[in-house]
Amino acid sequence: MNLRRALRTLWAFFRRDLAIARSYRLLFLLEPIEMLFAVATFFYLSRFVQSTELTRALPRGMNYFTFALVGLAFFDYLNVAFSAFEQSLDQARRNGTLEALLVTETPLPVMLVGSALYPFTLTALRTAVYLGWGMFVFGFPWRAANWPGALAVLLVSILAFAGLGVLSASYLLVFKRGNPARWLFIGASALLGGMMYPISVLPQTLQVAARLVPITYSLEGMRGALLQGASFGELWPSLRALLLFAVVFLPVSFAAFAWALRRTKVTGTLTHF
């Protein structure tokens, strides 16, 4: 499959998912309002918890509202990375399109990427809406941000997280039920990754464990780029760690998915729930 055809196919997946989402018009329109409520909740919570001790624990130039807002907005990516591939596979099985998809000429990796395109784009939009509400209503500082740096951290984070998502989908393909490791990993990432508090407040052993989950580097990089205007040189340690996760997880996950698919073709359980 050449690049042009691959892009055309990816676009077809995106258009499919957009058309389905648009058919639920009210939900489509109400989601930004729901996000405003979430941002407002964090704003007032941060005013309540703001203290000298907390300011001291946060990296330079951050208050709790900005710190938590970036944590909240970007943790979504990890959730989506885990759920996008799984949900797309599960939906295809439930609405009976899985066999129809698998007898087309499109290679499976293109289908996987295509199915994840819309959820990731939607999450990017959600992030933009979160930050937008923060900026325009609650004074989120955006002038100092290194936006290209933030974009680089985001793209590399998506690559790092996508591998985990495909691994999770492979599990679903073989065992038919949601991956228990997924919840463990998301729970551990929420605890260790510094979504709501800096990892410096964790005990030493947990701080070491925090270095083993990609979200830690993602949030460090994103906060550095958005809140401190960190240069690419300063962002490089986070980017390098995320790239390493991507380089390890992506090939392993695609190999695992190919094996899982082959296994279901041998056992005849491809369309089983």
Place this chain on the structure above:
Amino acid sequence: MGSDALTIENLEKYFPPARTGWKTLVQPFTRATVCALAGISFAVGRGEVLALIGANGAGKSTLLRIIATLLAPTRGRAAVAGFDVEREPARVRRELGFHTGGDTGFYARLSARENLQFFATLNNLAGDPAARRIREVADLLALGEMMDRQVRTFSTGMVHRLGLARALLHAPTLLLLDEPTRSLDPLAAAEFRRFLKNEVVLQRGTALVFASHTLAEVEELANRVALLDGGRLLACDTVPRVLASAGAATLGEAVERLTLRAHQETRE
């Protein structure tokens, strides 16, 4: 390119035994010991119609899914237009259309046109050629006026037609249908069969392999029938020859006699 649309040689398929409870966790790694197909061989020429018949569990759907690259054979070979289903699955999928008789398999909140456009792109058809082809198959299947309606508003018969339209979009060499008229009323089923015979097989020269429990349908459509029982191929011939070999007056009678004969031979 070989002359046959489909070649099956000594095809065997074994599944792992079904497990329940905690043993389902080891099921994917269990050795395949349950026989679904045992040494099946036959060929289907271009423009020919072969019906797969036999009781539930005979192996019809398994065979269709192996040909469609959705299942891996345990041993033996299947090739579509000369392309091996194991070694060249992408080439095989280019040559075949596959439609199961169910009334699912589409995005219910998309229109018929949006559904066909999506699957056309996945089959390497885009732009004007895709739009032209969609128009052609929609006209062919009398879907024209319904193309911009959401699929969730379609009747079972309309979903069927849409399924066939999708299977025919890329003008396949071989069309595989699993119980194509299962959920159609008698009138719609008769119309569907006429369409298959006249428009798909006779006019376009597409080879057709279909599984069915409706023997009248089989007699109306098929050049040959393949009778399966417990994964074994008991007969693969024209209807008159199958009747002669069984000494039967009707196809139903022939199926019964040949199956009983096979069971007796197995017991002996």
